[in-house]
Amino acid sequence: MVSSIPDKTVQRIEELRKLLHYHNHRYHVLDDPELPDPAYDALFRELQALEKEHPDLQTLDSPTLRVGAPAQDKFTKVEHRMPMLSLDNAFAPQDLLDFDRRIKDRLKAHISTDSVHSDPALFSSARVDYVAEPKLDGLAVSLVYLDGVFSQGSTRGDGLIGEDITPNLRTIKNLPLSLKDAPTGRIEVRGEVFIDKRSFEALNEEQRKKNDKVFVNPRNAAAGSLRLLDSSITAGRPLKLIAYSIGLTEVEGELPDNHWDTLQWLASMGVPIGQDSALLNGIECCQQYYDDILDRRQSLSFEIDGVVFKVNHFTLQNALGFVARGPRWAIAHKFPAEEATTRLLAVDFQVGRTGALTPVARLEPVFVGGAVVSNATLHNMDEVERKGVKVGDTVIVRRAGDVIPEVVGAIESERPSNAETISLPDRCPVCDSAVIVSDDAAVAKCSGGLICSAQRREALKHFVSRRAMNIDGLGEKLIDQLLQRKLVSRPSDLYHLTREQLLELDLVADKTADNLLASIENSKETTLGKFLYALGIPEVGEVTARQLASHFGGIEGLAGANVEYFVPRGIEGIGEVRANTIANYLREATDLPSVIKRNSTDPAAIQALKSWMQTSIPKIKQQEIDKILEKYPTTEALQQIQSTEIQSRGGSRVEGVGETMAELIVGFFASPQNTDEISRLQAVGVHWTDRHVESSSDDSLSGNTYVITGKFADIKRDDIAAALQARGASVTGSVSKKTTALVCGESAGSKLTKAEALGIPIIDEAGLQELIS
Ligand SMILES: [Zn+2]
Structure with a gap:
């Protein structure tokens, strides 16, 4: 039978197999492909076709077998001639x-x-x-x-x-x-x-x-x-x-x-x-x-x-x-195991700084990732649903590195018959205000605002945190006491605390009280970026706060900006290229009719300007001219147009601030509750250094590359990386000749050895604080 197949076919099949093996190896083992995918596919299909015609010529090592075989009923047993032992x-x-x-x-x-x-x-x-x-x-x-x-x-x-x-x-x-x-x-x-x-x-x-x-x-x-x-x-x-x-x-x-x-x-x-x-x-x-x-x-x-x-x-x-x-x-x-199974005893809802409700799993304590874990986050209700977790389930808990422990999923086969579905409460578990669910059902929030003690507490914790106002020594327990005794209900109250009041609290002795007062006093001198971050504007993180600070340079401009300012809506039909053209023509025009003053209603003057635009700017449409003049009614304004402002899908003026965030920012400053608190804070002496210092500190480490190793007493590694990156540096995982310096904590291992061998500068925790202060 085989003799009836032409030699040429046999040869070609062999050749195709070899070629496909070769290219497969380059692609999947060496990670260095030589052939573009379509060319590989063509060879593959050619072999498939030949084998279909001549099934006898398909060998056990044919690359076409990689697509899988017909389904089996069960697997047959194989005895290992040399046992596969465990270690x-x-x-x-x-x-x-x-x-x-x-x-x-x-x-x-x-x-x-x-x-x-x-x-x-x-x-x-x-x-x-x-x-x-x-x-x-x-x-x-x-x-x-x-x-x-x-x-x-x-x-x-x-x-x-x-x-x-x-x-x-x-x-x-x-x-x-x-x-x-x-x-x-x-x-x-x-x-x-x-x-x-x-x-x-x-x-x-x-x-x-x-x-x-x-x-x-x-x-x-x-x-x-x-x-x-x-x-x-x-x-x-x-x-x-x-x-x-x-x-x-x-x-x-x-x-x-x-x-x-x-x-x-x-x-x-x-x-x-x-x-x-x-x-x-x-x-x-x-x-x-x-x-x-x-x-x-x-x-x-x-x-x-x-x-x-x-x-x-x-x-x-x-x-x-x-x-x-x-x-x-x-x-x-x-390694310490990163995952373990345990039982989900209950789910509580925690109320965050902005009122968002987070489902938190209460677990039978389990040792995972090198620590005993009894609480883990379930993120939000979407996640709860996606993971299909119920109270009573045996769940898999994950704790990797510095990440907050999380419930990964449930072992459904071990689900007890009385397992309970997790549902969102309709009242806030802390203040009993109504819970409001966002339109896309992604976020559930307590509507209580500052009457909600959970939100007040989280707002204070955020305000004093290191990257915000950095009030050292004001931990969770003290904040709780201050709230309970009604000594503090909003951040500005902190600046009115007296030594006597502090001494009445549990666990506060003379020295603690003095240190705390000094720390509160020191916090008055800050940067605008840190202050904005400390205010806890929804969704505004450290980086955005800094962007806002360097864009506005002061709080008044920011407080006065509207959504349109952040995300200019532009003019319908004007794309990026034409927006550029129009802005350029207007800016560079020397013969622009200068008759229009602010709010001019002189029809002749407006007409003169319109016809100038019509004849001078290529491809501009009448309705576009009308709309531009509506928005920019003076010659001066026209000459200052930025192309992004008139582009129909205008970019955002402050990096990272899109429409949603702009709405949140504008909403924050529209609330008298918030602006009053800002005034109170300024009245007690909170102030910031000027804009120049603020923006120049941003890229002070630009071009530098750091590696972080070992354990640190006062700062997490992630935070170090974030602080360095925020100043323009890059952070990598391994030491090389290109490394600027090794940031080195306690009990460092091979990275330190390598850095020393390469003569790379070593920075300790104190040196680091200096670098990022
Ligand atoms: Zn509440």
Whole structure:
């Protein structure tokens, strides 16, 4: 039968396979594509067509298999000829030291008991060579290649028996269907299948659009996708492979005698391996590696839950052997878990500074991300609905880095029958005012304003905060007492507090009272940007407040501006180009009839101006002239027109202030409650430095690049980054020759070492305060 197929076809099919493998490798493994997508697709379709015509010629490693196979009823079982064992875990630094000590003890004992294998120098070395690999949070798989062709792939299962998921694995784009220059025989590659963070977000976005279930985390999505009976669906999932070792491998020729070289050998055959792996000498380097990866954890493109350390040399691995659970020569040093499950006991609604109601989950206390968590945010009612969480559910809680703990989702299979739906209250839980829901149902707010003690409290907290008025020492507990005793009900009241009043409060002694009064006094001298931020205008953050300050230079201009000023509405039909033309002609005109004075009603004068515009400005329409003159009725005004003002979709005059925010700002200053409070604050002596200082401080660090590491006593790392960025600097994750300085807190690790080695200046916390004050 085969003989009836022309040689040319056989050759072409072979050639196409090779080409497609080559380009696939460049694209998905090397991340360096050579061929534009349509050209790749054309080759792919050509091969598909030829194989359809000659099904016998489709090989097991044909790239066309990547689109998935017909759906199966169930997976068949696969026995792992070499068990896929699990690793011991280390949680504390001491665990890692113990691991190293046990290894050295065993290896030394080996020299005396087993003279056959012993290479005394190797066995008694004071520093063992380890290979370190970030531990991906995915699914372990085994891939068997026979004579270089991917033949069978399976899940880890219980370590002894897994499931055959070959068709699903074939759809993974960076998994080689055939190995480059592979020796004859069997090679078993072991690795982790995962979904990177960005693809995970995109996948969930797509699921949402299709009204399909969203996945709670990348691991979950990867596991679900790999175990779909219909592999054509798997083909659409952004799965990736990273190999970390070999299993039972029997090939012609010598194999590498250590783990590191084995990884390089796999890479040379086109198998993707981890880019962050490292060969390290001695356990101290392992500790440093761990610290460094933990530091970079949030910025890595994929989720990891720790670092795996393996003794590099196979001779040593063999001598160390196995215990029931796993190898003695490897350990997984786990990061503090970022996710945990617990029970959702209740949902309370917290009232914020602007009255917005935030659902907060009350949880059975659970240890996650290195701390005990008993409250977590649910953001808003939209999120509650999207996540389908009910009171009584077992929920997944996430706490990563400095981020506020959040409820990620519920485990629906564990939902009790009496689980309760979460609903928005119709009265404010604090002041009992009506709750108003915005038109798009996204925001629910207490309508109580300043009669709502929760809003008053949050407004005060915001006002005194470091980036606002920076009143040091006025914490939550003191604010609560001041409110309860009615000593303070609005920010300006703070400036009337007396020493005697403060001393009556709990926990306030002489020194505290003095410090607090000094701090309140100091806060009177501020910047306009900080003052505007402190006022708590809805939606106006630190950056916008600064923009407003440098645009207006004073509070009067800002308070007098209307929405039209912020977002000029322009004139219908005038696009960007013509707006420019018109503004230019008017500005540069020397023969513009100058007869029009303010509010002139002289018809002849207006007519003269109209005909001047008609004849001098190209392509201007009569109705546009009328509208322009309506808005700019004097010659002077006409000559000062900015093109953005007459453009039909005018840009905003202050960066970041669009129509919605403009309305909020104008609304804020329209309320006498707010303007009275501003007057009171100015009356007690709050003042700011002039506009010049304000705007020049904005980019004082422009062009500089900083790296932040270690722990800081008084400031969070995010805040440091924000403060540096706000001054025009960039902040990056790793130290290089281009780094201006390393901002370094307590117990810094490898970044400090590197900065010192490169001779990069180190800034401590005190130096930092100076830099950003
Ligand atoms: Zn309220």
